[in-house]
Amino acid sequence: MKRMLLLLVPLCLCHSAFAADDLTSRANKLFKPIPTKAPPLKGNPATAAKLELGKKLFFDPRLSSSQLISCNTCHNVGLGGADLQETSTGHGWQKGPRNSPTVFNAVFDAAQFWDGRAKDLQTQAKGPVQAAVEMNSNPELVVKTLKSIPGYAPLFKAAFPRAADPIGFDNMAKAIEVFEATLLTPDSPFDRFLKGDAAALSAREKRGLRIFMDKGCAPCHAGTNVGGADYYPFGVREAPTTEIRPAGDTGRFMVTNTESDRYVFKAPSLRNVAVTQPYFHSGKVWKLRDAVTVMGSAQLGVKLKDGEVEDTVAFLKALTGKQPRLSYPLLPGSSDETPHPQLK
Ligand code: HEC
Ligand code: HEC
Structure with missing residues (x-):
């Protein structure tokens, strides 16, 4: 009897170690940890000077015609890179049509915006500046404003040393891209688990991870960003309500004009989904557990049980990484030449 017990104990240990390894290796086939360093950007090598400039521009409300709204207004770096609004409020208190996605880790997405209409962060950054419901400015006004702020001249010169006329709309976007690419959230419990620390996830979070893989969430939400890689119909199996999926926003159809x-x-x-509520492009769902339930029915045609939903939510919470810690940048002062705010 004693001998048998002695034999059994190591066997049991082996078994649980094997089960953990199995989950780790399955997860590592689908997901990748968030790196701690910004990835290289196509055609836009990062330098310390570009990073410093890009950070200032991201926080500078003078990129908007009211001089009140900066990128950080809707992508608040202290609030998970988003704004906690259903849909964003921009120029003249106008409400835009879509929820503001986080800018954290956005550099790892295959394309930018809910409909992917911008191929990268650099192309993306020119959009909100000009959108009437966002910053309501235009390239001429932005360049005029930036050129009127004496402190920006040496910063643009240092960031773009070979340019004859460094202060320009494209260079603004390039600098912002370099800054955004540093807004990463590594070291979440899930990342530590992927790197081999089996104890980084609790039993409940591991159950949630299994559900996420076994029920079929992972095919659409995988890779470094646990999503952001491809497009799918919202309502593969069952159309969500028109409250959650408003009839007027047809998503990628408006970009490609293709019926499918x-x-x-x-x-x-x-990534960080637990701190970037509300959910979906409409921002109509506030609770993560409700978003998971909607995904079950809309994308998979299944009614997830309460316990399954709670376990999945626990796993999703383990995707919250170390948030970037930034010091608020000092912005160079305006001059007599600086255009005045236009509130209308
Ligand atoms: C008024 C609020 C508002 C302001 C200001 C704003 N954004 Fe956005 N941003 C949004 C909304 C809303 C979306 C989603 C729009 C869509 O998908 O059609 C978005 C999308 C993005 C995305 C895409 C993220 C993803 O996952 O697809 C990035 C990156 C981004 N904005 C960066 C910026 C930068 C840089 C600035 C400043 C130049 C800026 N935003 C200013 C509201 C705002
Ligand atoms: C067929 C692809 C597909 C499958 C399967 C899928 N999703 Fe999604 N998921 C999407 C798309 C597309 C959206 C964006 C919907 C929208 O707002 O238009 C989304 C949005 C979400 C959101 C909201 C995120 C945010 O920031 O607003 C959560 C949470 C989510 N999915 C979790 C899950 C879970 C959990 C499962 C499995 C039960 C799952 N998804 C299965 C494609 C999928």
Whole structure:
């Protein structure tokens, strides 16, 4: 009897170690940890000077015609890179049509915006500046404003030393891209688990991870960002209510004009999803557990049980990484030449 017990104990230990390894290796086939360093950017090598400039521009409300709204207004770096609004409020208190996605880790997404209409962060950054419901400015006004702020001249010169006329709209976007690419959230419990620390996830979070893989969430939400890689119809199996999926926003259809793209959206990254409520492009769902339930019925045609939903939510919470810690940048002062705010 004693001998048998002695034999059994190591066997049991082996078994649980094997089970953990199995989950780790399955997860490592689908997901990748968030790196701690910014990835290289195509055609836009990062330098310390570009980073410093890009950070200032991201926080500078003078990129908007009211001089009140900066990128950080809707992508608040202290609030998970988003704004906690259903849909964003921009120029003149106008409400835009879509929820503001986080800018954290966005550099790892295959394309930008809910409908992927910008191929990278650099192209993306020119959009909100000009959108009437966002910053309501235009390239001429932005360049005029930046040129009127004496402190920006040496910063642009240092960031773009070979340019004859460094202060320009494209260079603004390039600098912002370099800054955004540093807004990463590594070292979440899930990342530590992927790197081999089996104890980084609790039993409940591991159950959630299994559900996420076994029920079929992972095919659409995988890779480094646990999403952000491709587009899918919102409502593969069952159309969500028109409250959650408003009829007027047909997603990628508006970009490609292709019938099969009607109500197709980017499967968003689920990194830091627990701190970037509300959910979906409409921002109509506030509780993560409700978003998971909607995904079950809309994308998979299954009614997830309460316990399954809670376990999945626990796993999703383990995707919250170390948030970037930034010091608020000092912005160079305006001059007599600086255009005045236009509030209308
Ligand atoms: C008024 C609020 C508002 C302001 C200001 C704003 N954004 Fe956005 N941003 C949004 C919304 C809303 C979306 C989603 C729009 C869509 O998908 O059609 C978005 C999307 C993005 C995305 C895409 C993220 C993803 O996962 O697809 C990035 C990156 C981004 N904005 C960066 C910026 C930068 C840089 C600035 C400043 C130049 C800026 N934003 C200013 C509201 C705002
Ligand atoms: C067929 C692809 C697909 C499958 C399967 C899928 N999703 Fe999604 N997911 C999407 C798309 C597309 C969206 C964006 C919908 C929208 O807002 O238009 C989304 C959005 C979400 C959101 C909201 C994120 C945010 O920031 O607003 C969560 C949470 C989510 N999915 C979790 C899950 C879970 C959990 C499962 C499995 C039960 C799952 N998804 C299965 C494609 C999918």
